[in-house]
Amino acid sequence: MAERRIVTGNYAAAYGALLSRVEVIAAYPITPQTFIVEHVSEFVNDGKLDAEYMPVESEHSAMSACVAATATGVRSYTATSSQGLALMHEVLYVAAGLHLPIVMPVVNRTIAAPIGIWCEHNDTMAERDSGWLQCFCENNQEVLDMVVQAYKVAENTKVLLPVMVNLDAFILSHTVEPVEFPDQKDVDEFLPRYDPKHAYLRPKDPMVVGSFASPEYIQEFRYQTEESTQNAKEVIRQVNDEFAEKFGRDYGGAVEEYRMDDAEVALITLGTVSATTRDVVDELRDEGKSVGLVKMRWFRPYPTEIIRDIASRVKALGVYDRAMSFGTGGPSYMDTKSALYGHSTIPVLGFLAGLGGRDVMVKDIRLMFERTLEAAKKDRVEKEVTWIGTRGVQP
Amino acid sequence: MYEVRFHGRGGQGAVMAAQALADAAFVEGNYAVAFPWFGAERRGAPVLAFTRVDENKINIKTRVYNPDYIVVLDEKLMDFVNVAEGLSPDGMAILNSPLDPEEVDLGMSVKTATVDATTVALEVLGAPITNSAILGAFASATGLVSIDSVKQGILDIFGPRIGDKLAEKNARAAAAAHDRIKIGKCKAERTYPEAKKWLPTYQEMPLSLATKPTKTDSGLVGPGSSVENKTGSWRTFTPKYDEEACTNCLMCWFYCPDAAIKRLEPPKKVGFDMDYCKGCGICEEVCPADAIEMVR
Amino acid sequence: MKMKDLPEEDWFVNGHTACPGCGGATVVKIAMKVFGPDTITYFPANCLLVFGGTYPLNSFKVPYLHVLFENSAICAAGISRALKRLGKTDTSVVAFAGDGGTADIGIQALSGAAERNEDIIYVCYDNEAYMNTGIQRSGATPFGAWTTTTPVGSVEAGKGEYKKDIPRIMMAHDAPYVATATLGFIPDLLKKLEKAKNKKGCFRYLQIYAPCPPGWRMDASLGAKISKMVVDTGLWTLYEFEDGKMTINKKPKMTPVEEYTKLQGRFRHLTKENLAALQKYAEDKWRKDQALAEAYS
Numbered sequence: 001m002a003e004r005r006i007v008t009g010n011y012a013a014a015y016g017a018l019l020s021r022v023e024v025i026a027a028y029p030i031t032p033q034t035f036i037v038e039h040v041s042e043f044v045n046d047g048k049l050d051a052e053y054m055p056v057e058s059e060h061s062a063m064s065a066c067v068a069a070t071a072t073g074v075r076s077y078t079a080t081s082s083q084g085l086a087l088m089h090e091v092l093y094v095a096a097g098l099h100l101p102i103v104m105p106v107v108n109r110t111i112a113a114p115i116g117i118w119c120e121h122n123d124t125m126a127e128r129d130s131g132w133l134q135c136f137c138e139n140n141q142e143v144l145d146m147v148v149q150a151y152k153v154a155e156n157t158k159v160l161l162p163v164m165v166n167l168d169a170f171i172l173s174h175t176v177e178p179v180e181f182p183d184q185k186d187v188d189e190f191l192p193r194y195d196p197k198h199a200y201l202r203p204k205d206p207m208v209v210g211s212f213a214s215p216e217y218i219q220e221f222r223y224q225t226e227e228s229t230q231n232a233k234e235v236i237r238q239v240n241d242e243f244a245e246k247f248g249r250d251y252g253g254a255v256e257e258y259r260m261d262d263a264e265v266a267l268i269t270l271g272t273v274s275a276t277t278r279d280v281v282d283e284l285r286d287e288g289k290s291v292g293l294v295k296m297r298w299f300r301p302y303p304t305e306i307i308r309d310i311a312s313r314v315k316a317l318g319v320y321d322r323a324m325s326f327g328t329g330g331p332s333y334m335d336t337k338s339a340l341y342g343h344s345t346i347p348v349l350g351f352l353a354g355l356g357g358r359d360v361m362v363k364d365i366r367l368m369f370e371r372t373l374e375a376a377k378k379d380r381v382e383k384e385v386t387w388i389g390t391r392g393v394q395p
Numbered sequence: 396m397y398e399v400r401f402h403g404r405g406g407q408g409a410v411m412a413a414q415a416l417a418d419a420a421f422v423e424g425n426y427a428v429a430f431p432w433f434g435a436e437r438r439g440a441p442v443l444a445f446t447r448v449d450e451n452k453i454n455i456k457t458r459v460y461n462p463d464y465i466v467v468l469d470e471k472l473m474d475f476v477n478v479a480e481g482l483s484p485d486g487m488a489i490l491n492s493p494l495d496p497e498e499v500d501l502g503m504s505v506k507t508a509t510v511d512a513t514t515v516a517l518e519v520l521g522a523p524i525t526n527s528a529i530l531g532a533f534a535s536a537t538g539l540v541s542i543d544s545v546k547q548g549i550l551d552i553f554g555p556r557i558g559d560k561l562a563e564k565n566a567r568a569a570a571a572a573h574d575r576i577k578i579g580k581c582k583a584e585r586t587y588p589e590a591k592k593w594l595p596t597y598q599e600m601p602l603s604l605a606t607k608p609t610k611t612d613s614g615l616v617g618p619g620s621s622v623e624n625k626t627g628s629w630r631t632f633t634p635k636y637d638e639e640a641c642t643n644c645l646m647c648w649f650y651c652p653d654a655a656i657k658r659l660e661p662p663k664k665v666g667f668d669m670d671y672c673k674g675c676g677i678c679e680e681v682c683p684a685d686a687i688e689m690v691r
Numbered sequence: 692m693k694m695k696d697l698p699e700e701d702w703f704v705n706g707h708t709a710c711p712g713c714g715g716a717t718v719v720k721i722a723m724k725v726f727g728p729d730t731i732t733y734f735p736a737n738c739l740l741v742f743g744g745t746y747p748l749n750s751f752k753v754p755y756l757h758v759l760f761e762n763s764a765i766c767a768a769g770i771s772r773a774l775k776r777l778g779k780t781d782t783s784v785v786a787f788a789g790d791g792g793t794a795d796i797g798i799q800a801l802s803g804a805a806e807r808n809e810d811i812i813y814v815c816y817d818n819e820a821y822m823n824t825g826i827q828r829s830g831a832t833p834f835g836a837w838t839t840t841t842p843v844g845s846v847e848a849g850k851g852e853y854k855k856d857i858p859r860i861m862m863a864h865d866a867p868y869v870a871t872a873t874l875g876f877i878p879d880l881l882k883k884l885e886k887a888k889n890k891k892g893c894f895r896y897l898q899i900y901a902p903c904p905p906g907w908r909m910d911a912s913l914g915a916k917i918s919k920m921v922v923d924t925g926l927w928t929l930y931e932f933e934d935g936k937m938t939i940n941k942k943p944k945m946t947p948v949e950e951y952t953k954l955q956g957r958f959r960h961l962t963k964e965n966l967a968a969l970q971k972y973a974e975d976k977w978r979k980d981q982a983l984a985e986a987y988s
C-alpha cells in the first residue's frame with residue numbers, strides 16, 4: 001500500500017530518483033539543493049537504491065557524467081540549482097542535442113549577482129532554449145510524481161529529451177508537507193527499465209555519438225529537436241493520464257485550469273505561487289469576481305494550443321513571472337503574448353513579484369487579478385509589465 | 396562585380412592570397428571582401444577561399460558558387476577536385492602550371508592563363524610557396540588590378556603575418572610572375588565524377604547523428620567510414636619502395652600516421668596504400684635500410 | 692608485446708584528415724592497436740576530434756563519444772560507471788585528450804577522476820600547444836616556444852614560463868598508474884600501453900609525446916627522430932609510477948637541448964640566454980625526477 005509521510009521537497013525529489021531506479025547518479029551540492037544530494041547518497045549507502053553514485057567535483061562534471069552514462073545506455077540522475085545550473089549550461093545543450101533522456105530536479109534559486117540563496121526562476125529561465133523540457137511544481141507531492149513522470153516522458157521514443165523538474169527554493173525544498181509514496185511495484189510497472197535504441201556505446205555494436213558536423217547536417221539535427229519537442233505535448237498528456245489512472249493523481253497535463261468555468265479573466269502562474277493563487281481565486285469568487293487560475297505545469301514545450309484555447313474563453317489574461325528578461329518582460333509573459341499574437345486580441349498583462357526570494361503575498365496576487373479585471377473591462381492594456389512590491393516603483 | 400574562387404591546400408596560403416587580392420582592389424578604390432571556407436581538413440587538404448570586388452558596397456554574404464575567375468595554386472588539385480565547377484563560361488582560369496593553356500584539361504573549355512608559379516617562387520623566395528606569384532599572374536591575365544596594387548595588397552596582408560622583409564620578397568615574386576603568363580584556352584576532355592554526398596532528410600538522419608556503420612548511396616558512414624576519404628590526393632612527395640633492400644623491420648609500418656603501410660603475406664614484406672599516403676616522409680626517415688625514398 | 696605482435700588491423704583507420712606527419716595520429720593508431728576492439732573511446736574538442744571524423748565519416752571502429760572540451764575524464768568515468776551497471780567491466784574506457792584539454796581547462800575533471808580512482812585510461816597526447824585552434828600556448832608548452840599567443844615580438848619572444856608537469860601532478864593523486872612515453876622508444880611505449888590496458892578497475896594516466904609538424908614548424912618526416920631526442924636531452928623523462936612506486940625507464944644522454952631545438956622553427960628565435968635557461972631546465976628536471984624516483988622507490 002502506498003505510504004504517507006511528511007517530507008521536504010528535496011526528499012521528494014530524491015525519492016523520485018529511488019522509485020525510478022536510476023542507475024548512475026552524479027551530483028554536486030549547492031544550497032538549497034544540498035539535501036537531495038545527501039538523501040540520494042544515504043539511499044545508496046543504505047542499500048535502498050542500487051546505483052553508481054559519483055560525488056563529482058562540479059556541476060559541469062555532474063551533467064557530463066550523466067550525459068556519458070546515459071549515452072552508454074543507463075538511466076541517470078542529478079539535481080542542482082542556480083549557480084550550479086549556470087555552470088552546467090554548456091553541457092545542457094549536449095544532453096538535449098544528443099537526445100539523452102536525463103531527469104534533473106532544479107531547485108529554483110536566484111542567480112548572482114548579488115549572491116542569494118532564495119527563490120527566483122532566473123536560473124532555469126536562462127536555459128529555456130537549451131532543448132530541455134521543463135515542468136514546474138506546486139507542492140512536494142507533485143515533485144515526487146513529476147520525477148517519475150519526467151522519466152516516462154523523456155524516454156518516450158517520440159521525445160527522447162531531458163527534463164528539468166523545477167521546485168521553488170525553500171518554499172518547497174525545505175518545507176515538509178504530507179506526501180504519498182507510491183509502491184515500488186507500481187512504479188516499476190509504470191516506468192520500465194531504460195533500453196535505448198537510438199544511442200548507446202557497445203563495443204559489439206559500435207556507434208558514433210556526438211559527431212563534429214558540418215552545416216550540411218546541423219539544421220536537420222535542430223529540426224529533430226523541434227519535432228521531438230512538439231511530440232512531447234501529446235506524450236505529456238498520455239503520461240499524465242496513465243499516471244492518473246495508476247496512482248489516482250491527475251495533474252491535468254501541461255496546464256491545470258482551476259475555477260476556469262466561465263471565468264472572465266485568468267492568471268497564468270508557474271511554481272508555488274499557483275498554490276497561493278488558488279486561495280485568492282476562491283476569495284475573489286466569493287466576492288463575486290469571475291476569476292480563474294491557469295497553472296502552467298510544463299513551460300517547455302510551451303503549451304501554445306492550450307493557451308490559445310484559454311484565451312478564446314476569457315476577456316483578459318495576467319501572467320505572473322518570477323524572472324525578468326530585462327528590457328522586455330517575464331519569459332512566461334512574453335511566450336504568452338507570442339502564442340496569442342494573431343490569434344487573440346484580449347489584453348495580456350505581465351506581473352513580476354517575489355524576485356530574489358521575497359514572498360508573494362495574497363495582496364500581491366489580488367492586485368494582479370484587479371489589474372487584469374480592469375484591463376478586461378477597458379479591453380485595453382495600460383501597463384504592460386507591472387513590478388509588484390518594489391520600493392520606489394509604482395505598481 | 397566580379398567573383399574569384401581560390402583553390403589551394405591547407406598551408407599554401409590561399410586565404411592570404413584572396414585577402415591580398417581584396418586589398419589590392421580596395422587600394423584602387425573598390426569595395427572588396429575576401430573570406431575562407433573552412434572545412435575540417437588540416438595542412439595538405441584542399442581548401443577554398445573567395446574574393447568579391449565591386450565599385451559599390453557588397454552585401455551578399457554567401458559563398459561564391461558561380462565564380463568569374465578561378466585561381467588554382469596547386470595544379471595537382473585539378474586531378475581530383477573539379478576546380479572549374481560553376482565557373483562562368485565567359486570566365487577565366489588562372490592556374491599554377493608549367494604547361495601551356497591548351498595542354499591543361501579543366502573539363503570545360505574556357506579562357507585560361509597558366510604561369511609556372513612554383514618555379515617563380517623557388518627563384519624569388521627560395522621556397523615553393525605560390526600564393527604571391529599567382530596574384531601577379533592574376534593581375535596580368537585579367538587586367539582587373541594593377542601589379543602595383545597587387546604588390547601593395549601583398550605588403551598589407553602578408554606583412555603583419557610573416558614580417559615586412561618576407562612580404563617584400565613575396566611582392567617581388569608577384570611582379571616576376573606578372574610577365575611570365577601564357578594565355579589561351581584549355582581543353583574540355585575529362586569528366587569529374589559527380590561529387591557524392593549523403594544528404595539525408597531529417598527523418599532519414601539518425602536521431603542526434605548517433606550512427607552505426609551504414610552503407611548509403613554515397614558510401615559508408617559511421618564508425619570506420621573515413622576509409623571513404625582518399626587522403627592520398629594530398630600528397631606532393633611519394634615513397635619509392637625497394638623491396639629488395641627492405642629488411643622487413645616494420646618501422647615504417649609502425650610510424651605511418653595514416654596507416655597507409657600494410658604488412659603483406661611472406662615472402663612479400665610491406666605494401667603502400669597510395670589511396671591514403673599523404674607523403675609526410677616519416678617512412679623514409681625511419682627506414683634503417685634506405686629502402687624508401689621520397690620522390691616528387 | 693613486441694612491435695611485431697601488434698595486430699595488422701586498425702581500429703583507428705585510414706582516411707582521417709590529420710596533417711601529414713601528425714604524431715597524435717600515430718599515437719592513437721598504435722594505442723588503438725593495443726587497446727583493441729573491446730574499447731569505448733571519448734574525445735574532447737581537439738585536433739583528434741576534428742581529424743578523426745567529420746560527420747558522416749569517422750575513423751574509429753569502436754564506440755565513440757564526444758561531449759565537450761574540458762570534461763574528458765568525467766565523461767570517461769560516466770561511461771565506466773554505466774558499464775559497471777551493465778556488468779561490462781572488461782571493456783576499456785579510454786579518453787584521448789590534448790595537452791590543453793588536460794593541463795589547462797580539463798584539469799579539474801581530471802583531478803576529480805584521479806582522486807576518485809575512476810576505472811578509466813586517460814591518454815594525453817602532448818603536442819605542447821592548442822593545435823586545433825591554430826597553435827596557441829598551453830600550460831604544457833615548453834619554455835621559449837613560439838606559439839600564436841607567445842609570438843616573437845620585439846619586447847617578448849616565446850613562452851616565458853616552463854612546461855607544466857602534469858604526470859607529476861597525477862602522481863600527487865597517488866593514481867595507481869601514471870606513465871610517460873614517446874614514439875621514440877617503441878618497446879617502452881608498448882609496455883606502458885599494455886599495462887594501462889591490463890591494469891583494470893582503476894585510474895590510469897598516460898602522457899605521450901606527440902610531435903606536431905605545423906605547430907612546431909618542423910619537417911613532417913621528423914616525428915620519430917624528435918621523439919627520441921626529447922628524451923635524450925632530458926626534456927622528457929620516461930618513467931612509470933605504479934602502485935606508489937616510481938621507476939625511471941631510460942637514463943637521458945643529456946645531449947645539449949640545442950640539438951633538439953634547432954630542428955624546430957618554434958625555437959628558432961631563442962637567444963643564448965634562452966637556450967641556457969632551457970638547458971638548465973632539462974638538468975633540473977632530470978635531477979628532480981631522479982629524486983622523486985628515489986623517494987618513491
Ligand SMILES: Cc1ncc(C[n+]2csc(CCOP(=O)(O)OP(=O)(O)O)c2C)c(N)n1
Pocket residue numbers: 715736737738739760761788789790791792793818820821822823824829
Ligand atoms: C569551453 C571551450 N573553450 C574553448 C574551446 C575551443 N577549443 C577547441 S579545441 C581547443 C584546443 C585544444 O588543444 P589541445 O587540448 O592541446 O589539443 P590539440 O588541438 O592540440 O590536439 C580549443 C581551445 C572549446 N571547444 N570549448
